Amino acid sequence: MFVPLPNEKKCKDSYAIQTHRVFPNDLNSFGALFGGKLMALIDDTASIAVSRHCRIPTMTASTDSLDFLHPIYENDAVTVEAYVSGTGKKSMEVFVKVTGEDLETGEHYLAATCFMTFVVVKVNETFTSVPQIIPESTEEKMIHKGYKKRRENRLRELSFNKELGQYITQQLPNLIEDNK
Numbered sequence: 001m002f003v004p005l006p007n008e009k010k011c012k013d014s015y016a017i018q019t020h021r022v023f024p025n026d027l028n029s030f031g032a033l034f035g036g037k038l039m040a041l042i043d044d045t046a047s048i049a050v051s052r053h054c055r056i057p058t059m060t061a062s063t064d065s066l067d068f069l070h071p072i073y074e075n076d077a078v079t080v081e082a083y084v085s086g087t088g089k090k091s092m093e094v095f096v097k098v099t100g101e102d103l104e105t106g107e108h109y110l111a112a113t114c115f116m117t118f119v120v121v122k123v124n125e126t127f128t129s130v131p132q133i134i135p136e137s138t139e140e141k142m143i144h145k146g147y148k149k150r151r152e153n154r155l156r157e158l159s160f161n162k163e164l165g166q167y168i169t170q171q172l173p174n175l176i177e178d179n180k
Contacts, residue, residue, distance in 0.1 A: 008132040009053060011140040014084040014094075016048035021103070022076050032071035033078060038098065039066065041080045042114050046094040049082040050118040053092060054130045057122040061091065064115040064154055070100060072111050077101040085140070086147030089129040090120040093150065095143045117154060 018041060028034040043060055050058050072078050079099045086093040098112035120130060135144040 008134050009084075010134045010136055011083045011085065011144070012136065014049040014053035015081070016045050016052065016083070017079065017081045018045050019077055019079045022072055022074055022078055024074055027074055030071070032073055033076075035068065038068075038072070038078070038080075038112065039063070041078065042066070042082070042096050042098065042112075043116070045080040046082045046096055046114075046116045046118070049084055049094050050092050053084040053087075054120065056120055056127070056130075058092070058118045059121050061117040061119045062154065062158075064093070064117055064150065066112065066114040068112050070109050070111045072098075072100040073102075075103060077103055078111065083140070084133055085115075085135075085143045086151065087130050087133055088151065090123070092118050092130055093147055094118060115150060 020041065022033050026033055026037050043063075047058070047060070077100065079101065080096060081099070082094050082096040084092050085095040094116045096112075096114040096116065097110065098114070100109050100111040101107070102109075120127070133144060133147075135141045
């Protein structure tokens with residue numbers, strides 16, 4: 001059954017949250033949560049936020065920034081919160097914040113922040129654009145306020161990377177020849 005998309009939605013309509021305990025097999029060699037594991041949790045949570053926002057097939061286009069601010073240690077809880085913070089016609093920016101919690105003391109700390117971009121990959125004939133965002137909280141307004149500038153920077157970097165891609169070889173090196 002076809003359900004038309006609304007023209008705008010609130011940030012909180014896309015809000016997604018996941019909490020996990022950090023186990024020994026999640027750690028890097030420094031005893032903190034492995035960055036790749038955290039990136040997977042971030043992408044998973046952000047994808048849920050995007051699905052809640054537009055209810056159409058999307059995929060990750062880029063991780064625009066990921067800043068690790070505080071290590072998350074074994075037996076701490078890691079909470080990943082995400083919501084759509086800006087939209088284009090077929091793209092959505094997602095803001096993700098990661099908090100840690102020392103489960104013995106109850107202390108909470110900001111562990112990381114991240115911006116990601118998702119794009120619509122499959123549209124039907126009635127699609128016009130993803131819903132625009134209405135920020136409400138102080139945080140949402142502050143995050144949304146920088147959306148246009150971040151989008152301009154992303155598009156500039158994408159253009160540069162496409163040009164750079166013309167010069168990057170895709171041929172595997174001949175390791176046997178190189179070791180002679």
